[in-house]
Amino acid sequence: RNLSIDRPMSSSSSVAAPQPLVDHKDDTTRNDPLLLRAARGEDVERFPVWMMRQAGRHMQAYRNLLHKYPTFRERSEIPEASKAISLQPLERYGVDGVILFSDILTPLPAMGIDFDILESGRIHIEPIRNQDQLNHRLHRVSKEEFRVKCAFVGTVLKELRQQFSTTTTTSPNTTLLGFVGLPFTLATYLVEGETGVSTGFPNIHRLMKDDPKLVKSILSLLSDNIVQYACFQIESGAQVLQVFDSWAGHVNDEYYAEFCQPYQQRVIHGIHQHHPHVPVIIYIAPGPYSKRGRRLEALAQTGADIVSVDYTVDMALARALLSDNESIGLQGNLDPELLRKGPLNEIRRQTLALLKSLKGKRRCIINLGHGISPDTPEAHAKCFVETVQSYDVYS
Ligand SMILES: O=C(O)CCc1c2[nH]c(c1CC(=O)O)Cc1[nH]c(c(CC(=O)O)c1CCC(=O)O)Cc1[nH]c(c(CC(=O)O)c1CCC(=O)O)Cc1[nH]c(c(CCC(=O)O)c1CC(=O)O)C2
Numbered sequence: 001r002n003l004s005i006d007r008p009m010s011s012s013s014s015v016a017a018p019q020p021l022v023d024h025k026d027d028t029t030r031n032d033p034l035l036l037r038a039a040r041g042e043d044v045e046r047f048p049v050w051m052m053r054q055a056g057r058h059m060q061a062y063r064n065l066l067h068k069y070p071t072f073r074e075r076s077e078i079p080e081a082s083k084a085i086s087l088q089p090l091e092r093y094g095v096d097g098v099i100l101f102s103d104i105l106t107p108l109p110a111m112g113i114d115f116d117i118l119e120s121g122r123i124h125i126e127p128i129r130n131q132d133q134l135n136h137r138l139h140r141v142s143k144e145e146f147r148v149k150c151a152f153v154g155t156v157l158k159e160l161r162q163q164f165s166t167t168t169t170t171s172p173n174t175t176l177l178g179f180v181g182l183p184f185t186l187a188t189y190l191v192e193g194e195t196g197v198s199t200g201f202p203n204i205h206r207l208m209k210d211d212p213k214l215v216k217s218i219l220s221l222l223s224d225n226i227v228q229y230a231c232f233q234i235e236s237g238a239q240v241l242q243v244f245d246s247w248a249g250h251v252n253d254e255y256y257a258e259f260c261q262p263y264q265q266r267v268i269h270g271i272h273q274h275h276p277h278v279p280v281i282i283y284i285a286p287g288p289y290s291k292r293g294r295r296l297e298a299l300a301q302t303g304a305d306i307v308s309v310d311y312t313v314d315m316a317l318a319r320a321l322l323s324d325n326e327s328i329g330l331q332g333n334l335d336p337e338l339l340r341k342g343p344l345n346e347i348r349r350q351t352l353a354l355l356k357s358l359k360g361k362r363r364c365i366i367n368l369g370h371g372i373s374p375d376t377p378e379a380h381a382k383c384f385v386e387t388v389q390s391y392d393v394y395s
Pocket residue numbers: 051052053054055056057058072086099100101102103104105117119120121122123179194195196197244246285371374
């Protein structure tokens with residue numbers, strides 16, 4: 001891909017005609033919302049901000065809906081509920097990005113894999129651990145089938161996008177984000193039948209060792225499905241896509257090179273092939289092999305436009321680690337534990353330090369270094385967003 005932002009300016013004319021920063025087919029990009037313009041690498045007036053897991057348990061407005069929609073599947077699959085929840089952080093904090101209220105597991109039932117998220121947060125899936133179970137249970141799904149089977153996702157994205165493009169007088173301010181889980185992380189849920197994080201992912205480790213071919217068949221099919229699902233989200237209205245390989249920091253470098261990175265690349269390449277102008281952000285949660293920036297360079301090589309940095313590495317160091325790749329963007333990375341605990345002046349101080357460490361860099365989005373904790377006071381989240389939004393990049 002060759003977005004013209006990375007192209008050197010023409011020097012053929014001696015008259016210094018103003019050069020467009022981004023040469024899209026038309027000039028509508030300047031009316032696009034801030035976060036989208038930043039994600040494309042355009043020159044922006046300030047850093048945009050949103051928070052991973054911004055909608056959900058930490059918000060009173062979300063908790064108020066629990067009696068009306070008692071299960072997570074209802075909250076994320078009934079369009080009226082999912083739409084209302086997606087909007088809550090915008091209404092409360094005025095974040096620059098709204099992410100669809102959904103989950104990385106949401107497309108699984110369309111692929112033949114049912115799941116439950118219990119009230120405790122526990123996930124239950126009937127596991128897939130052999131070829132026969134794979135053949136019978138995990139189906140190939142086209143974009144058209146996702147459009148039907150995940151119609152609720154299409155409805156919510158369409159309505160949100162419509163709302164964002166008509167509610168402001170001049171130009172829209174809010175960017176709509178979609179998201180997907182990447183193949184390795186989704187495969188851990190299929191193979192473990194639950195989260196592997198508390199048990200050390202024993203079943204997928206055993207399979208990667210004993211039957212790598214089977215694991216690759218799972219990853220391959222998931223890759224194709226996820227590309228279709230991501231394109232369905234984009235065509236329904238998502239303007240930026242975040243891809244999560246949350247648990248890829250729990251496998252060693254050898255397994256990572258074999259079972260994670262090729263499938264990250266395949267998904268991102270597939271999305272960009274169909275939608276070259278939709279920025280993709282990639283994120284891995286901090287794990288034993290990804291902490292303190294260990295996987296940042298690998299993430300920058302996936303074809304993603306922006307690397308989302310976890311909270312275990314200083315943003316200045318992350319920036320330095322990726323300095324060979326000027327065009328790669330950065331997202332992150334305030335520590336969600338600081339956001340939870342406060343106090344407000346410390347949140348403000350560390351947010352300002354984060355902003356300073358990104359000064360002069362393009363394609364940056366301010367976020368947390370991991371999802372917001374469910375017991376974070378809303379006043380803390382508000383302080384974070386306000387601090388970012390009142391920061392003058394030219395000061
Ligand atoms: O431990 C596990 O493996 C399962 C974790 C789990 C998942 N969905 C889940 C749970 C239960 C829970 O959070 O208690 C179930 C889940 N998904 C979500 C929520 C809402 C909340 O956290 O309060 C919840 C809890 C719902 C509830 O109990 O009310 C929504 C969700 N998951 C996700 C997103 C995308 C985002 O982060 O912005 C979003 C949308 C957030 C929004 O609209 O603002 C992404 C997600 N879901 C999931 C993962 C895997 C890794 C991880 O959780 O850190 C990840 C990726 C990540 O955060 O790295 C799986």
